[in-house]
Structures are given as C-alpha cells and as structure tokens.
Amino acid sequence: MIVVGIDPGLSGALFFLDPRDPATGEAADLPVYLLTRGGKKKRELDVAGLIRLLAARPLTHAFVEQVGAMPGQGVASRFAFGKTYGTILGAGRI
Numbered sequence: 247m248i249v250v251g252i253d254p255g256l257s258g259a260l261f262f263l264d265p266r267d268p269a270t271g272e273a274a275d276l277p278v279y280l281l282t283r284g285g286k287k288k289r290e291l292d293v294a295g296l297i298r299l300l301a302a303r304p305l306t307h308a309f310v311e312q313v314g315a316m317p318g319q320g321v322a323s324r325f326a327f328g329k330t331y332g333t334i335l336g337a338g339r340i
Contacts, residue, residue, distance in 0.1 A: 247264060247266065247304070247306045248264050248303045248305050248306060249262070249263050249264075249265060249305070249306060249307045249308070249309070250262050250303070250305055250307075250308045250309070251263075251308075251309045251310075251311075252276070252309065252311065252334055253276070253311050254276075254311055254313060254327075254330055254334050255276070255313075255330070256276065256278055256290075256291065256327075256330060257276075258275075258276040258311075259275050260273070260276060260299060261273050261274075262274070262303055274299055276296070277292035277295030277296055277299065278290060278292055279295075288326075290326075291329075291333050291334070293333055293337060296333075296334065296337050297337050300337065300338065308338050310331070310334055310335060310338070313327075313331065
C-alpha cells in the first residue's frame with residue numbers, strides 16, 4: 247500500500263509513502279525535459295517519465311496539491327502551470 251503526494255509545479259516533486267512503514271518514504275523530482283521554443287529554453291513535464299514513476303509502485307491513493315495562479319503571474323505562465331496540473335491529473339488515471 248503506497249500513497250503518493252504530488253506538488254504540481256515544474257519545480258515540484260512527488261513523495262511516496264507506505265503508511266505502515268513511514269520510515270521508507272521516498273521523494274522524487276517531477277520529471278521534466280528541456281526544449282527550445284521561440285529561441286527560449288523551456289521546461290515541460292515529461293509525461294512518460296511521470297507515468298513510469300507512478301507505475302513502478304503499487305499505489306493505492308494519490309493526492310495532488312490543489313493550486314491556483316499566483317498574483318502577478320503572466321498569462322503564458324498560468325497556462326503552462328494549468329497544463330502541467332491537468333496532465334498530472336490525467337496521468338494518474340492511466
């Protein structure tokens with residue numbers, strides 16, 4: 247029985263925990279890859295890497311931090327954040 251908690255930002259992480267043995271908790275960075283778009287380097291969620299991380303453990307529950315846009319955040323940043331959040335929710339259904 248493994249539970250995962252996910253911080254959905256591109257600098258976020260996952261934490262896997264077996265409630266029967268809390269000393270065995272394991273943290274992992276959210277997998278991302280770097281690409282160049284419009285001459286700028288951008289990070290994007292590595293969906294296949296996320297699915298591999300989730301599938302490698304017998305998960306019984308998953309919790310994703312419910313987040314929203316931050317004041318002063320640009321439109322493109324909000325869209326990218328929402329895309330990552332939604333992709334994480336979708337990957338958990340696979």
